[in-house]
Amino acid sequence: MINTNDILETINMIENENFDVRTITMGISLLDCIDDNIDKACDKIYDKICRYAGDLVKTGEDISIEYGVPIIHKRISVTPIAMVASACQAMKTVKFAQTLDRAAKEVGVNFIGGYSALCHKGFSAGDYALIESIPEALSTTERVCSSVNIGSTKAGINMDAVGKMGKIVRQTAELTADRDCIGAAKLVVFCNAPEDNPFMAGAFHGPGEPDCVINVGVSGPGVVRAALAKSPDCDITEVANIVKKTAFKITRVGQLVAQEASKRLCVPFGIVDLSLAPTPAVGDSVAHILEEMGLQTCGAHGTTACLALLNDAVKKGGVMASSHVGGLSGAFIPVTEDAGMIDAAKSGCLTITKLEAMTAVCSVGLDMIVIPGDTSAEIISGIIADEAAIGMVNSKTTAVRVIPAIGKNAGDFLNFGGLLGGGPVMEVNYASPAKFIGRGGRIPAPIQSLKN
Amino acid sequence: MKAVITVIGKDTVGILAGVSGECAKNGANVVEVTQSVMQDMFAMIMMVDISKCTVPFKELSESLKKIGSDFGVQVHVTHEELFNTMYRV
Numbered sequence A: 001m002i003n004t005n006d007i008l009e010t011i012n013m014i015e016n017e018n019f020d021v022r023t024i025t026m027g028i029s030l031l032d033c034i035d036d037n038i039d040k041a042c043d044k045i046y047d048k049i050c051r052y053a054g055d056l057v058k059t060g061e062d063i064s065i066e067y068g069v070p071i072i073h074k075r076i077s078v079t080p081i082a083m084v085a086s087a088c089q090a091m092k093t094v095k096f097a098q099t100l101d102r103a104a105k106e107v108g109v110n111f112i113g114g115y116s117a118l119c120h121k122g123f124s125a126g127d128y129a130l131i132e133s134i135p136e137a138l139s140t141t142e143r144v145c146s147s148v149n150i151g152s153t154k155a156g157i158n159m160d161a162v163g164k165m166g167k168i169v170r171q172t173a174e175l176t177a178d179r180d181c182i183g184a185a186k187l188v189v190f191c192n193a194p195e196d197n198p199f200m201a202g203a204f205h206g207p208g209e210p211d212c213v214i215n216v217g218v219s220g221p222g223v224v225r226a227a228l229a230k231s232p233d234c235d236i237t238e239v240a241n242i243v244k245k246t247a248f249k250i251t252r253v254g255q256l257v258a259q260e261a262s263k264r265l266c267v268p269f270g271i272v273d274l275s276l277a278p279t280p281a282v283g284d285s286v287a288h289i290l291e292e293m294g295l296q297t298c299g300a301h302g303t304t305a306c307l308a309l310l311n312d313a314v315k316k317g318g319v320m321a322s323s324h325v326g327g328l329s330g331a332f333i334p335v336t337e338d339a340g341m342i343d344a345a346k347s348g349c350l351t352i353t354k355l356e357a358m359t360a361v362c363s364v365g366l367d368m369i370v371i372p373g374d375t376s377a378e379i380i381s382g383i384i385a386d387e388a389a390i391g392m393v394n395s396k397t398t399a400v401r402v403i404p405a406i407g408k409n410a411g412d413f414l415n416f417g418g419l420l421g422g423g424p425v426m427e428v429n430y431a432s433p434a435k436f437i438g439r440g441g442r443i444p445a446p447i448q449s450l451k452n
Numbered sequence B: 001m002k003a004v005i006t007v008i009g010k011d012t013v014g015i016l017a018g019v020s021g022e023c024a025k026n027g028a029n030v031v032e033v034t035q036s037v038m039q040d041m042f043a044m045i046m047m048v049d050i051s052k053c054t055v056p057f058k059e060l061s062e063s064l065k066k067i068g069s070d071f072g073v074q075v076h077v078t079h080e081e082l083f084n085t086m087y088r089v
Helices: A004-016 A038-053 A056-067 A081-085 A094-107 A125-140 A159-175 A182-186 A221-229 A236-265 A286-293 A303-321 A339-347 A352-359 A377-394 A434-438 B015-025 B057-071 B080-087
Strands: A021-028 A071-078 A112-118 A144-152 A156-158 A187-191 A212-218 A269-273 A366-372 A398-405 A413-415 A422-424 B002-009 B029-038 B041-049 B074-079
Touching (some): A004 A221, A004 B002, A004 B074, A004 B080, A021 A038, A021 A236, A038 A071, A038 A094, A056 A071, A056 A236, A056 B057, A056 B074, A071 A094, A081 A112, A081 A125, A094 A112, A094 A125, A094 A144, A112 A125, A125 A159, A144 A159, A144 A182, A144 A377, A156 A159, A159 A182, A159 A377, A159 A398, A159 A434, A182 A187, A187 A377, A221 A236, A221 A286, A236 A269, A236 A303, A236 B080, A286 A339, A303 A352, A352 A366, A366 A377, A377 A398, B002 B015, B002 B057, B015 B029, B057 B074, B074 B080
Parallel strands (some): A021 A071, A071 A112, A112 A144, A212 A269
Antiparallel strands (some): A021 A212, A144 A156, A187 A398, A413 A422, B002 B074, B029 B041
16 A cells, blocks of 8 residues: 555645646647638637647546646647738738637636747747737737747847837736736746746747647645755755655656646647746745745845755756656746745845846746836836846746836735736836847847856 | 545544445445544545446545535545655656
């Protein structure tokens, strides 16, 4: 028989430590839906999504019941719509967003990702049309998520796109100002975007992916924190070991769920994304793990070091537990989605400058950060450029998902509700980067040797 | 195919009979039972063979959870595979 303590430990993880599988995401290629007639293309897209993902939600729920582990989200990612839209003569790209939204509602998923463009080296006509349509698309749909890749280690940073995205983020927030600017919470600007990321809002189904694939994102910050709390006085080597062991167990469950979903849906298994994804629920916070390691508050000096250890140990533990690892894989630090980060930001201990340093050693980037409503488009572009530079030089994914709180100032609060949470408006540096952003052009790809 | 039933809560007269009776009614054969006390809580773990179970897993799970709530204890029903995956390399 299986060890009694192991069984009880698992039940305790699920009941008391918010252990869950965060998402089963079905990636669907829309390359075969391309048509020069936009209405025909939209019909093909709607039909394909409904056909492929019709059983996704039910399958996820069945697996969740049988294995006793909550599977929080069932989601869909699709081919970057800019690639599909390029073929259409009528550039009413927003129609694609509305089609995705309808299809997502029909199959019962809460988010669909892929209203995206990959323009790290330059724009195609489809990229440009899609980017222009993002504010309208995100303000007139409910479940569509959008992402734009503006840089990569191999291509450098497209500063024209950086400049453009500063304006688009602002416009998206303005158009949804009556709903706490939620549009901007569904828009991510990436450098080195992964093609197989199952997590929203940045999920899309890359052009190198198969026709359809199942990717799974694991979670479990609460489990890691609880494991560390059992050894309050051990040294840092042991802390890393505890994180590794816990990440292994969490990821094994992710792998099991991925394999089972893949078998039942007759869709190949893609990857498990080894991520610690927090939720606003108490006891499900990445910041609290860092505090458990010995920081008074997340954001204190030492935070970057703790996060680097955590991020690395999660990967080391998770890699052996899964046959294929990919996506973002690491610790997420979305401020509004993490109870500990919200408290740290409110207290003033956690600032955007500290968060920027933290993104150099963790999975994603400046994520779910509420900034003052009077932040100019150029400053947002400056934030994007800085973050992209960290990703480009360090050969890692970085992203920016900031929400300009239209009409609000530092210290006010935005509340999105649900897993997107809510958070205080954080101060930004108002010194203008407008001339730098206005120059346009490309930052050349960085040298890959002489690493200092 | 086996499932693991865990019962956690205050020790109550009739809980073992209630759970095993429900298993018998649905064709799930009890293979092994262990009990332990975790902190001040009673924990019973039951391994059942569900290969000849006459109802879908979801129904079995729901009926056992209902019995648990009648007795004021927590009942979880999980495929054995979950624990094998997590704790065996």
